[in-house]
Amino acid sequence: xxxEIINIGDELLIGQVVNTNASWMGEQLSLEGxxxxxxxxxxxxxxxxxxxxWKAGERSEVVLISGGIGPTKDDIxxxxxxxxxxxxxxxxxxxxxxxxxxxxxxxxxxxxxNQQQAYLPEDCISIPNKVGTARGMWxxxxxxxxxxxxxxxxxxxxxxxxxxxxxxxxxxxxxxxxRFHPKSIYHKTILxxxxxESFLAKIIEEWENNLPATIRLAYLxxxxxxxxxxxxxxxxxxxxxxxxxxxxxxxxVLIPEYIFGADDDRLEVLVGKLLKEKKCTLGTAESCTGGxxxxxxxxxxxxxxxxxxxxxxxxxxxxxxxxxxxxxTLEEFGAVSSEVVTEMAIGAQHHLNVxxxxxxxxxxxxxxxSEEKPVGTTWIAxxxxxxxxxxxFLFGDSRDRNIxxxxxxxxxxxxxxxLS
Amino acid sequence: xxxEIINIGDELLIGQVVNTNASWMGEQLSLEGxxxxxxxxxxxxxxxxxxxxWKAGERSEVVLISGGIGPTKDDIxxxxxxxxxxxxxxxxxxxxxxxxxxxxxxxxxxxxxNQQQAYLPEDCISIPNKVGTARGMWxxxxxxxxxxxxxxxxxxxxxxxxxxxxxxxxxxxxxxxxRFHPKSIYHKTILxxxxxESFLAKIIEEWENNLPATIRLAYLxxxxxxxxxxxxxxxxxxxxxxxxxxxxxxxxVLIPEYIFGADDDRLEVLVGKLLKEKKCTLGTAESCTGGxxxxxxxxxxxxxxxxxxxxxxxxxxxxxxxxxxxxxTLEEFGAVSSEVVTEMAIGAQHHLNVxxxxxxxxxxxxxxxSEEKPVGTTWIAxxxxxxxxxxxFLFGDSRDRNIxxxxxxxxxxxxxxxLS
Numbered sequence: 061x062x063x064e065i066i067n068i069g070d071e072l073l074i075g076q077v078v079n080t081n082a083s084w085m086g087e088q089l090s091l092e093g094x095x096x097x098x099x100x101x102x103x104x105x106x107x108x109x110x111x112x113x114w115k116a117g118e119r120s121e122v123v124l125i126s127g128g129i130g131p132t133k134d135d136i137x138x139x140x141x142x143x144x145x146x147x148x149x150x151x152x153x154x155x156x157x158x159x160x161x162x163x164x165x166x167x168x169x170x171x172x173x174n175q176q177q178a179y180l181p182e183d184c185i186s187i188p189n190k191v192g193t194a195r196g197m198w199x200x201x202x203x204x205x206x207x208x209x210x211x212x213x214x215x216x217x218x219x220x221x222x223x224x225x226x227x228x229x230x231x232x233x234x235x236x237x238x239r240f241h242p243k244s245i246y247h248k249t250i251l252x253x254x255x256x257e258s259f260l261a262k263i264i265e266e267w268e269n270n271l272p273a274t275i276r277l278a279y280l281x282x283x284x285x286x287x288x289x290x291x292x293x294x295x296x297x298x299x300x301x302x303x304x305x306x307x308x309x310x311x312x313v314l315i316p317e318y319i320f321g322a323d324d325d326r327l328e329v330l331v332g333k334l335l336k337e338k339k340c341t342l343g344t345a346e347s348c349t350g351g352x353x354x355x356x357x358x359x360x361x362x363x364x365x366x367x368x369x370x371x372x373x374x375x376x377x378x379x380x381x382x383x384x385x386x387x388x389t390l391e392e393f394g395a396v397s398s399e400v401v402t403e404m405a406i407g408a409q410h411h412l413n414v415x416x417x418x419x420x421x422x423x424x425x426x427x428x429x430s431e432e433k434p435v436g437t438t439w440i441a442x443x444x445x446x447x448x449x450x451x452x453f454l455f456g457d458s459r460d461r462n463i464x465x466x467x468x469x470x471x472x473x474x475x476x477x478x479l480s
Numbered sequence: 481x482x483x484e485i486i487n488i489g490d491e492l493l494i495g496q497v498v499n500t501n502a503s504w505m506g507e508q509l510s511l512e513g514x515x516x517x518x519x520x521x522x523x524x525x526x527x528x529x530x531x532x533x534w535k536a537g538e539r540s541e542v543v544l545i546s547g548g549i550g551p552t553k554d555d556i557x558x559x560x561x562x563x564x565x566x567x568x569x570x571x572x573x574x575x576x577x578x579x580x581x582x583x584x585x586x587x588x589x590x591x592x593x594n595q596q597q598a599y600l601p602e603d604c605i606s607i608p609n610k611v612g613t614a615r616g617m618w619x620x621x622x623x624x625x626x627x628x629x630x631x632x633x634x635x636x637x638x639x640x641x642x643x644x645x646x647x648x649x650x651x652x653x654x655x656x657x658x659r660f661h662p663k664s665i666y667h668k669t670i671l672x673x674x675x676x677e678s679f680l681a682k683i684i685e686e687w688e689n690n691l692p693a694t695i696r697l698a699y700l701x702x703x704x705x706x707x708x709x710x711x712x713x714x715x716x717x718x719x720x721x722x723x724x725x726x727x728x729x730x731x732x733v734l735i736p737e738y739i740f741g742a743d744d745d746r747l748e749v750l751v752g753k754l755l756k757e758k759k760c761t762l763g764t765a766e767s768c769t770g771g772x773x774x775x776x777x778x779x780x781x782x783x784x785x786x787x788x789x790x791x792x793x794x795x796x797x798x799x800x801x802x803x804x805x806x807x808x809t810l811e812e813f814g815a816v817s818s819e820v821v822t823e824m825a826i827g828a829q830h831h832l833n834v835x836x837x838x839x840x841x842x843x844x845x846x847x848x849x850s851e852e853k854p855v856g857t858t859w860i861a862x863x864x865x866x867x868x869x870x871x872x873f874l875f876g877d878s879r880d881r882n883i884x885x886x887x888x889x890x891x892x893x894x895x896x897x898x899l900s
Contacts, residue, residue, distance in 0.1 A: 070711075076669070076709065100521075111539070130701075168676070168679075172682070173678045350787075351792065358844075359879070361847065361879055368795035368797065372774045378833075382832070411802060413797060459779070
C-alpha cells in the first residue's frame with residue numbers, strides 16, 4: 061500500500077514557508093511502517109488541485125492532503141473537492157457547535173467566516189479539529205486502476221501544522237493502521253550530546269558495520285545533539301524489538317558518556333524529574349544564552365515545582381548588582397572566565413535561594429571574539445549543595461547554534477551531576 | 481511559461497531531511513518573476529524518476545531537478561536520465577579536471593567514485609560546480625504537448641543545498657531570464673500581531689474584495705502573528721510596485737493598530753532599533769514566559785547594546801526577593817494581576833537600572849487555571865521613564881503557543897510605546 065501527500069499553498073511554491081508538513085507527515089508515517097512514495101506541492105488553484113488529486117489517486121491507494129482549508133481559504137479547495145468527489149457542501153451542525161465551543165472557551169465571537177467553515181462536503185466523514193476551526197474530511201472514491209481493489213482514500217486536513225498534526229495522530233494514522241496492518245516496525249532513537257556526528261560515527265563504526273540486515277541506522281544531527289535511530293523490521297513484533305534492544309545495549313557500552321536518553325527524551329525534562337526525585341530546587345544565571353536555558357526549563361509543564369527563576373545578567377552591571385560578582389573579578393578575568401561563571405553560580409544560589417544553579421557565560425557571536433577567546437568560547441558552572449565546578453567549551457561560529465549547544469551542554473552537565 | 485521542481489531523495493520522503501531546496505528554489509524563481517506551479521518529491525527509484533519527468537514535462541516548459549546525483553548516489557539518476565533523453569554516459573575530461581583541481585585545493589585524493597562522476601550524458605550541456613564534485617546537466621527534449629512550441633528544458637542539479645544554490649544563481653536563473661523574459665512581479669508581506677485570522681479577514685473584507693485583479697492576497701498565520709502577502713504581477717515593474725504599495729497604504733489606514741512591520745521584520749529587532757535610536761536600555765521581568773522574551777531579544781546580534789538583562793521570577797519568593805514585590809500584594813491580588821505585574825515592572829526598572837521594562841505574569845497552562853483566571857490569562861506591564869501601564873489578555877489553552885503569543889504581544893506593546 062502506497063501513501064502520497066499533497067500540500068496545497070501558494071506560500072509553499074514561492075518559498076515563503078518551508079514545507080515542514082510534508083517532512084513531518086513522511087516521518088510519522090514511515091515510523092508506523094507505511095511507505096510514502098511522493099509529495100506533491102501545488103498552489104491554491106482549482107486546475108492544479110484537480111490534476112494532483114487524479115494523478116496521486118492513480119499512483120497510490122491513500123492520498124493525504126494538507127492546506128487550502130481554513131477561515132480565509134476555504135472556497136477553492138472545498139468546492140474543488142466537492143466537484144472531484146461529486147458531492148456538495150451542506151451545513152454541519154456538529155462542526156459549527158465545535159467552533160462555537162472553542163470560541164466560547166477563548167472568549168471570541170463566531171464570525172460569518174467561521175459559519176461558512178461549518179459547510180462541509182455531504183459525502184465525507186468529517187474529522188474533528190480540537191485545536192482549530194477547520195475540520196478534516198475523509199473521502200473514498202473509485203479510481204479505475206488495473207489491479208486495485210477497493211476505493212482510494214483521500215483525506216483533506218488544514219495546513220496549520222499543529223492542527224494537522226493533532227488530526228494525524230488522533231484520527232488518521234490510527235484509522236490507516238486498522239485498515240492496512242503495516243509490517244511490524246520498531247524504532248529506537250538514542251540521544252547523544254557533546255559529540256559531533258563524524259566523531260561519533262568513527263567510534264561506533266564497527267558496531268554499525270555488524271548490525272543485522274533487518275536493522276537500519278540513521279544519523280539525525282541537530283545543533284548540540286546527534287540522534288541515532290535504529291529501525292528494525294520483520295514479521296514478529298517481539299523478535300524485532302528484542303533484536304533492536306540488543307543492539308542498543310551494545311551502544312550503551314560503547315558510548316556511555318554521550319548518551320543522555322532515548323526517543324522523545326528532552327534534557328530539560330530529565331533534569332526536572334531528577335530534581336523532583338531529590339526534592340531540590342534549581343535556578344539559573346545566564347549571560348550568553350540570554351534566557352534560553354530558562355525558556356527550555358519553563359517550557360516543561362509543572363516546572364514551577366522545582367525551577368524558581370533566573371537572573372539573566374546580559375550586562376556586567378547586572379552581574380555585579382544582581383549576582384554580586386566582584387568588579388575586580390570582571391576586570392581581571394573578563395566576563396567569560398572560570399572565575400566569573402563560578403561567582404555567578406554562587407551568587408544565584410544565594411540570591412534565588414536554590415539548591416542547584418546552572419551559570420553560563422560565553423561569546424555567542426558573531427562579534428565579541430578575540431584571539432584568546434574566540435567566538436564560541438563558553439564557560440559553564442554548576443553549583444550543587446556541596447560544590448561548584450566550572451568547565452570551558454569551544455562551540456562554533458553561529459550565534460543561534462552556539463546558544464543552543466551551550467544550553468544543552470549545561471543541562472547535561474547538571475543531569476550527570478544529579479545522577480552521580 | 482511554467483517551471484516545475486523535482487527533488488529526488490528517500491531522506492526527504494521519510495522526513496529525515498526537511499526539503500529546504502524546494503522552498504529556496506521557489507523563492508528565488510518567484511522573486512525573478514517566474515511562476516513555479518508544482519514541486520514533486522520522490523525517492524531514488526528509476527520508476528518514480530521516469531514518471532515524475534514525464535508528468536512534469538507535460539505540465540511545464542521548464543523542469544528543474546535537484547538531488548539523486550553525487551559520489552554515492554550517481555547510478556540510478558544518471559542512467560535514468562540517459563534513458564529518458566535517449567543518450568549515454570561518456571567520460572568528460574573537463575569535469576574530471578575540475579574535480580582534480582577542487583580536491584588539490586582541499587588536499588584530498590581523488591577516488592574511483594569521483595572518477596565515475598566525470599561520466600556525463602553525451603547529449604547535455606554540463607554545468608560547472610565550483611563548490612562540489614557533481615556537475616549540473618542541461619537537457620532539451622521534445623515533449624508532445626498540444627500548443628507547446630519548442631523543446632522542454634530539464635536541468636539536473638546536485639541536492640547539496642549550497643552546490644545547487646551556486647548553480648542556480650550563476651547559471652540557471654540567468655539563462656532562463658535570457659530565454660523567457662519573465663513578467664514583473666512584486667511581493668509585499670504585511671505583518672500583524674494581536675488579532676486572529678478570521679477577525680482580521682472580517683475587518684479588511686471590503687478592501688480585499690476590491691483589490692485589483694493583478695494583485696493576489698494570501699493570509700499566512702503563525703502563533704501570535706498573521707502575515708498578509710500581496711503579490712502583484714504585470715508588464716511594467718514600476719507600475720506593479722506602485723499598485724501594490726497603494727493597496728498596502730490603504731491597509732495601514734484600515735488596521736494601523738495591528739500592523740507592526742513588513743516582509744522579514746521581527747518584533748525583537750524592531751524594538752532593538754527603536755531603543756538604540758533613543759539610546760535607551762531595556763530589561764525584562766518574566767514569570768509565565770519563563771525567559772522566552774529574553775531569549776528572543778538576545779537572539780538578535782548586537783542586543784547587548786540596549787538589553788541589560790532579566791529577572792525570571794518563576795517562583796513567588798523570587799518575585800519578592802529579587803523584584804521587591806510586597807508579600808501583601810501577592811496575597812491579596814495573586815501573582816497574575818495588574819498589581820503584581822506593575823510592581824514587577826517597577827522593581828525590575830530599579831534593580832536592573834534600565835529605562836524600559838517588560839513585565840509579564842500569566843497562566844501558561846495546562847494547569848493552574850481557575851474559573852476567575854482561566855489558563856491563558858496574562859498580565860503584561862510596560863514601564864517607561866515616565867509611566868507604568870498594564871493590560872490583561874486571554875490567550876488560548878496551549879502552553880507553547882501561550883508563551884509565544886504573550887511574548888509577541890509584550891514586545892509589540894513596548895514597540896508601540898517607543899513609537900508614540
